[in-house]
Amino acid sequence: MTKSIMIVGVGGQGTLLASRLIGRVLVNKGLDVKLSEVHGMSQRGGSVVTYVKYGDKVYSPIVDKGEADFILSFEAVEGARYLEMLSKTGTLITNTAEIYPITVITGAMTYPENPTQKLSEICSVKAVDALSLAREAGSEKAVNVVLMGVLSRFMPEIEQASWLEAIEALVKPKFIELNKKAFLLGREA
């Protein structure tokens, strides 16, 4: 059985690090894992997507319509953008922070009101103010690891120590403690 996680956010929010951390804990669990990323143009403040798939044997590296067991959304409206990817039994884990795209800033389009509230009427939603928790941990940039902490609660098959090991292995030494704190704040949120 293959499981699918979709990580969505805004270019520059650190979605790539999150997918690599998740990938590492799954590999250490002995599972087949594939990650898919998009680099280049879309990274400049655009909507970005990475996929994580795992199981006994994974073929396609991408997550398709109705397949995601989890969508981890780094921004309030990005989860809505990719909602059709969520499986009927899937859960949307979302940051409540709103980042206006340029189309809203220029007035060409409008940003939906209370997107998190509306999403929770359509699907299973776990909403977290990850920005505040990241600030509490010591840096706004730790939003990605806070959200990974939230996700970790939904993956009981992975032990806490394994997540912390991945942080130690993939994060620069001077940011390890900050990120561990951010992870645990998310895990308890």
Added chain:
Amino acid sequence: MKELMLGNKAIARGLYEAGVKYISSYPGTPSTEITEEAAEFSEMYAEWAPNEKVALESALGASLAGARSFTAMKHVGLNVAADPLFTSAYTGVNGGVVICVADDPAMHSSQNEQDSRHYARAAKLPMLEPSDSGECLAFTRLAYEISEKFDTPVLLRTCTRVAHSQSLVELGPRQEKPLNEYVKNPAKYVMNPGFGFKRHFAVEDRLKELARFSETSPMNRAEINDTSIGFVCAGSCYEYVKEAFPSASVFKVGMSFPMPIESIRAFASRVEKLYVVEELDGVFENELRAAGIRVDGGKDIFGFIGELSQSRVAEAMGLAPKETARFEEPVPARPPVMCAGCPHRGVFYVLSKLKLTVLGDIGCYTLGASAPLSAVDSVVCMGASVSMLHGFNTVRPEGANKAVAVIGDSTFLHSGITALTDIAYNRSISTVLILDNSITGMTGHQQNPATGYTLRMQAVPPVSLEKVCEAVGIRRVRSVDPGDLKALEACIKEELQADEPSVIICRRPCMLLKYVKPKPALKVDTAACRACRSCMRLGCPAIRFESGKAVIDATQCVGCGLCAQTCAFGAIKEA
């Protein structure tokens, strides 16, 4: 121990294990990381070349000298390198040569969706197509064996979903390959008409041998399961087919040129219906049909455009789409934007304000085409801004004071110099803006000959853009800080009025460079703000309107000060 690895990194690992000595590339999404990762191995020489043609030619030189050599590029990069590519098929190799070409179906970061498989056929070079990172490593090693056994360069084709996906790979040791002996052999390497014509016979004979090899290569294999449906596919399409139809029979193509036609004919005879699943063009389908193999579905159901996926394959085959939840309201589009503090913003603000015709080019500054700046009139390929301006102005000389070209530092060195030479030589009254942000930005910060550093961060004398422009015959060469809107506007107006060709170098480093330190965020004095929205015309992601007044997002603002310069009421200040 297996390791989770990016496809591009796995190719770099394959180069290391294959004993490759020489790597030269120009960055291009989705191929860039191969060369960056290869540079981590001290056993291999690795460099950024000014463009793909130079990169491939230098790799051919290293091969002539006896080394296993390599170059990687994106699909459109192979257009630039096509000239040496075609004739390298005639010369063959001394040390093995592998050319990786990374296609970008769905155009995640490209200007077209061209299908590089046509190049293998047109240049008569073998092509391998890995499906995942494990095959990226293994096929890279195999490619060198094929290259040296058959005396030919080999094309290794990936796509975004292979290059930028991570999957498990098994690592092996490096096998050192001493340089092959270099023996002067004009009949093989001097491609004048006399020698070259004879080499064409060698090319055609080699293709026949490669076709026989393809029939027996384990890279091509039939997976016989349920025989009611059989699929023929390669690369990422294999993964989509296996996921959508796990119990179907599949012919996995790993060596995609020459195709193993007879093996596929045998496979076709064992399945009731045969479908060819391939992204972009119907290359496999056409060859199978030409060989008289019955194809029950191909481009007619899967289409020519964009990426495939497991559900696109399933739905094209008639399966019902999965039920999904939907968010009923429209979600605002989130296109990429120039970063807060981007040195290109001021340039496009002024060009837009002056209502100029702007011939654009390839790089972060392509974003100058997006609203609200909407300043760019054309983007075709690397270097085309300068040459298109020359053509534009030559037939509309009366409009030459209303048109400019914009080109980045790396793109100018890639293929803008020859175009500028055309302007200087044939005297069109053209004004070219070189946007020198001291880095190759869009592909993720690669060094280039104007930055003064190599791929491995060795300090070298930087190319002087001013001197290059002067040397090709431009007498009016100026530089200006695009962070000073008044000075920039005055400079552009003056050069547009000049009655000879001119170059303006807009010089300010990319805001994302480590040595560029952000300044404190600016603040709007709401009492002074008259809601004129002048600052909004910058398209800065850090400025928005709230309750009828401009607001600056302190988490995004880097204090570049452009918005303060656009405000006629002095409402934007240092906090």
